[in-house]
Amino acid sequence: MASAQVSNDNKGNTSNKKLSDPWSNQILWNNLVKNKTHASFSVKINNVLPKFTFIIHGKFKSSQQLKGNFFHPSYVEIKESSTAKLIQKIENKGRFDNNGDGYSESDFASADFVQMVDLNQDGYLDLRILYNTGATGNNWYATFLYDPANGRFKYHEALSRLSAVTVDQKSKLIKTYWRNGWCYEFKEYFRLEKNGRLILKKVEWTEIDNLKEEAGCFKFTAVPRDTKTLDLLGCTFYTTDYNKFRKILHKKVKVTKKEELSGSLDGKERGVMENPADKFPGSVYPK
Numbered sequence: 001m002a003s004a005q006v007s008n009d010n011k012g013n014t015s016n017k018k019l020s021d022p023w024s025n026q027i028l029w030n031n032l033v034k035n036k037t038h039a040s041f042s043v044k045i046n047n048v049l050p051k052f053t054f055i056i057h058g059k060f061k062s063s064q065q066l067k068g069n070f071f072h073p074s075y076v077e078i079k080e081s082s083t084a085k086l087i088q089k090i091e092n093k094g095r096f097d098n099n100g101d102g103y104s105e106s107d108f109a110s111a112d113f114v115q116m117v118d119l120n121q122d123g124y125l126d127l128r129i130l131y132n133t134g135a136t137g138n139n140w141y142a143t144f145l146y147d148p149a150n151g152r153f154k155y156h157e158a159l160s161r162l163s164a165v166t167v168d169q170k171s172k173l174i175k176t177y178w179r180n181g182w183c184y185e186f187k188e189y190f191r192l193e194k195n196g197r198l199i200l201k202k203v204e205w206t207e208i209d210n211l212k213e214e215a216g217c218f219k220f221t222a223v224p225r226d227t228k229t230l231d232l233l234g235c236t237f238y239t240t241d242y243n244k245f246r247k248i249l250h251k252k253v254k255v256t257k258k259e260e261l262s263g264s265l266d267g268k269e270r271g272v273m274e275n276p277a278d279k280f281p282g283s284v285y286p287k
Contacts, residue, residue: 070102095142183217222253
């Protein structure tokens with residue numbers, strides 16, 4: 001298997017913590033402000049392929065309602081760097097537009113706008129473009145997996161619906177993180193098969209024990225009752241009343257462990273507004 005050539009920790013870790021990365025928020029935003037209509041970066045997504053240049057096209061629009069100047073991406077061109085040959089054009093199609101509001105400099109300060117990471121661990125870096133981010137650790141990315149057979153990036157709908165996607169370094173499974181508040185958290189662990197299908201392998205979540213003198217938080221670990229399930233339970237968690245979700249969850253999974261939890265399910269300290277205390281450009285993901 002050919003390996004991806006990366007400049008940082010992108011072998012499964014989607015956090016870009018080095019400002020020197022050509023796709024870092026600081027570099028991209030500065031280029032957008034300078035060029036007005038586009039920003040670009042170049043990277044080798046695999047050591048057997050030529051370097052690719054990614055050009056993000058769009059325009060700035062002022063917003064009286066949101067008070068500021070916002071960049072609205074429209075499409076991404078991918079070219080072979082040495083020849084400028086067009087490899088692929090990826091249209092926005094509402095997949096990376098921040099609900100139509102575009103992106104301000106403050107948005108770039110709370111989440112990576114672009115991520116290059118080998119999600120399916122096939123040796124090729126995949127492309128992720130920010131769709132929307134929340135203050136507490138939830139975030140969604142239009143996710144395009146590189147298909148070496150076709151030489152193109154292919155949109156993956158399920159991965160694009162999941163929040164705070166990373167690769168768990170211990171299990172090598174796709175990991176998600178969903179949060180609606182203190183002791184109201186949920187994580188999924190999926191195996192990503194070669195055909196792109198996600199198979200749920202494990203879930204973790206938190207529940208408050210109101211029977212204690214001082215309400216405590218418990219972490220539950222469970223496995224699916226149906227080993228072939230393809231449920232995206234996090235989407236249900238995020239849009240459903242918690243008591244209803246618990247009933248749905250307990251029908252679909254079997255609890256293997258229950259333990260008291262101090263702090264957050266993602267292991268991060270948080271401020272009074274529930275935002276991760278270590279939030280800065282390139283760092284909004286669970287460790």
